[in-house]
Amino acid sequence: MPRVFSGIQPTGSLHLGNLLGAVRNWTEGQHRADSFFCIVDLHALTVPKRPGEVGDATLELAQVLLACGLDPEVCTLFVQSHVHQHGELAWLLQCVTAMGELRRMTQFKDKSEGKDFVSAGLFTYPALQAADILLYDTDSVPVGEDQRQHIELTRDVAERFNHRYGDTFVLPTATVPAAGARVMDLQEPTNKMSKSAGSDTGTVGLTEDLASVAKKFKRAVTDSDGEVRYDPAAKPGVSNLLSILAASTGGEPAELAEEYSQYGPLKSDTADAVVALLEPVQERFGELRADPAETARLLRVGAEKARSVAVDVMARARANIGLLPLT
Numbered sequence: 001m002p003r004v005f006s007g008i009q010p011t012g013s014l015h016l017g018n019l020l021g022a023v024r025n026w027t028e029g030q031h032r033a034d035s036f037f038c039i040v041d042l043h044a045l046t047v048p049k050r051p052g053e054v055g056d057a058t059l060e061l062a063q064v065l066l067a068c069g070l071d072p073e074v075c076t077l078f079v080q081s082h083v084h085q086h087g088e089l090a091w092l093l094q095c096v097t098a099m100g101e102l103r104r105m106t107q108f109k110d111k112s113e114g115k116d117f118v119s120a121g122l123f124t125y126p127a128l129q130a131a132d133i134l135l136y137d138t139d140s141v142p143v144g145e146d147q148r149q150h151i152e153l154t155r156d157v158a159e160r161f162n163h164r165y166g167d168t169f170v171l172p173t174a175t176v177p178a179a180g181a182r183v184m185d186l187q188e189p190t191n192k193m194s195k196s197a198g199s200d201t202g203t204v205g206l207t208e209d210l211a212s213v214a215k216k217f218k219r220a221v222t223d224s225d226g227e228v229r230y231d232p233a234a235k236p237g238v239s240n241l242l243s244i245l246a247a248s249t250g251g252e253p254a255e256l257a258e259e260y261s262q263y264g265p266l267k268s269d270t271a272d273a274v275v276a277l278l279e280p281v282q283e284r285f286g287e288l289r290a291d292p293a294e295t296a297r298l299l300r301v302g303a304e305k306a307r308s309v310a311v312d313v314m315a316r317a318r319a320n321i322g323l324l325p326l327t
């Protein structure tokens with residue numbers, strides 16, 4: 001079976017972009033691959049956090065992911081900081097990553113722009129992400145479009161390491177969905193929907209009240225020409241609704257456009273499709289919230305499974321570099 005790995009940050013609550021761009025592919029693909037899904041709490045620390053904030057968000061995110069359909073009997077769900085090899089390999093990879101490569105990362109540019117405090121961790125973040133992926137001999141990384149650049153860097157770093165120290169890492173490939181790879185903000189449809197940077201009325205949370213979700217779609221920004229057409233450059237708002245509808249129902253955005261002559265029905269059908277997607281997730285989330293100890297137990301089992309793979313790959317990396325073994 002191919003090995004799949006992906007990660008998600010415990011920052012703010014999960015939104016529709018995370019679900020359609022990544023998590024839905026995780027749940028659908030988990031039976032076809034040996035899958036590892038990681039809550040990347042160390043990545044969340046690259047921007048300042050209150051004491052306790054990341055731990056609480058990690059537990060809640062685990063419950064949302066389980067509610068979305070990740071099955072801990074089938075895949076390995078775990079927390080990054082529970083497997084110490086992530087930090088250890090990240091250091092080795094930082095030493096084969098060029099400053100220039102890190103400077104080119106658009107996520108760093110977006111997240112650092114205009115900030116008073118920019119941590120060194122935010123800059124070297126892609127090396128930690130590369131460590132996450134390479135620690136599991138990963139073949140495929142299911143992510144949204146915004147992560148493609150980080151996966152390409154991971155390949156480059158792995159190739160450089162292999163060239164310098166001998167064959168060590170498997171080269172991974174990004175798997176990006178056909179529809180839903182880049183869900184845009186409902187109010188500012190030229191910006192991606194985002195936990196940290198998006199507008200409140202333009203971001204749809206997975207655990208948000210469903211009446212409020214429907215209202216956000218009905219108030220989504222479109223344009224004034226009145227024609228339903230899939231054209232992301234000229235009609236970003238309408239095209240975003242068509243993409244969300246397609247990703248939620250399994251259709252194709254340009255074909256769906258032909259079924260509508262007005263914005264009103266498109267908005268209400270998209271709202272209905274998303275509400276139908278979220279309803280069972282929210283029900284299950286409510287049940288899981290009642291038993292946090294069970295979620296913590298599942299995460300412990302996940303960390304043990306993850307560690308059993310990570311230990312071997314880490315040992316291979318150390319041996320190939322030729323660090324003096326501890327005897």
Ligand code: TYM
Nearest residue numbers: 006007008009017018021022129143144181182183192193
């Ligand atoms: P994060 O936590 O920002 O997002 C998690 C996943 O959701 C996808 N996503 C979107 N997809 C479509 N439309 C959107 N508006 C949207 N917003 C987010 C992301 O592409 C991602 O797949 N650096 C990563 C976390 C990470 C990781 C990894 C991912 C750390 N290590 C190893 C893969 C493999 C991040 O910040 O994702």
